[in-house]
Amino acid sequence: MFTGIVEIIGDVKEFVEQDTSDIGGYGSSIVITNCGLILSDIHLGDSIAVNGTCVTVTDFNSTDFKVGVAPETLRRTNLGELRPGDKVNLERAVAGHVRFGGHFVQGHIDTTAEIMSITPDGNAKTFWFKPKDSSILRFVVEKGFIAVDGASLTVIDVDEEVQKAFSVMLISYTQEKIVTASKPVGATVNIEVDLMGKLLEKQVTRQIDNLFKGQLNNTLGDLVDKAVGDRLKNIR
Numbered sequence: 001m002f003t004g005i006v007e008i009i010g011d012v013k014e015f016v017e018q019d020t021s022d023i024g025g026y027g028s029s030i031v032i033t034n035c036g037l038i039l040s041d042i043h044l045g046d047s048i049a050v051n052g053t054c055v056t057v058t059d060f061n062s063t064d065f066k067v068g069v070a071p072e073t074l075r076r077t078n079l080g081e082l083r084p085g086d087k088v089n090l091e092r093a094v095a096g097h098v099r100f101g102g103h104f105v106q107g108h109i110d111t112t113a114e115i116m117s118i119t120p121d122g123n124a125k126t127f128w129f130k131p132k133d134s135s136i137l138r139f140v141v142e143k144g145f146i147a148v149d150g151a152s153l154t155v156i157d158v159d160e161e162v163q164k165a166f167s168v169m170l171i172s173y174t175q176e177k178i179v180t181a182s183k184p185v186g187a188t189v190n191i192e193v194d195l196m197g198k199l200l201e202k203q204v205t206r207q208i209d210n211l212f213k214g215q216l217n218n219t220l221g222d223l224v225d226k227a228v229g230d231r232l233k234n235i236r
Contacts, residue, residue, distance in 0.1 A: 004152025010035035052150025054107025139197035
């Protein structure tokens with residue numbers, strides 16, 4: 001679990017598509033460097049979010065760490081696009097004693113998105129993102145939160161009908177702390193939507209399915225039953 005508050009920006013040192021080392025397992029691996037600040041308390045097997053993607057530390061020293069990347073991760077995220085010299089957002093898994101300044105971020109990327117436009121607004125910048133999978137927009141709400149390359153940001157606007165996109169605004173401080181601010185139009189970012197929205201949709205959908213099966217018998221079911229009943233009365 002993460003907070004979406006990026007701790008440090010690291011640099012990609014190596015990207016190996018087929019790592020044949022003893023700890024590579026013939027899978028893909030990434031080595032991140034210039035991140036000693038977050039490695040003082042790291043252990044093998046710990047989770048670190050790289051551009052918002054939860055990956056496992058398989059090796060490390062005082063300045064670098066290595067992670068394995070599964071095929072599904074490469075398909076779902078922008079990690080497969082990384083090359084030596086690229087910069088990435090980094091955050092360690094949340095500890096129990098820290099303030100929770102962002103929001104609950106799993107590190108499980110839902111889709112990638114393309115940067116459609118960047119518009120200055122004073123010393124801030126508004127970014128519009130077009131998700132590869134536009135169906136996730138049903139979980140994106142104005143003034144809600146969303147993780148973009150692992151950074152917890154506030155949604156400014158959502159256009160589900162025409163552009164099929166959403167926007168966020170980066171203040172000047174945030175621009176200095178995350179990699180998204182330096183990306184150009186056309187670049188790819190990782191997107192993770194609010195977990196609670198997905199859980200709520202699943203429960204409500206299940207209850208509606210049960211409604212038509214005559215199996216609603218709990219509080220949420222009663223609420224859904226009433227809401228549907230009221231709606232049907234209005235239609236009639």
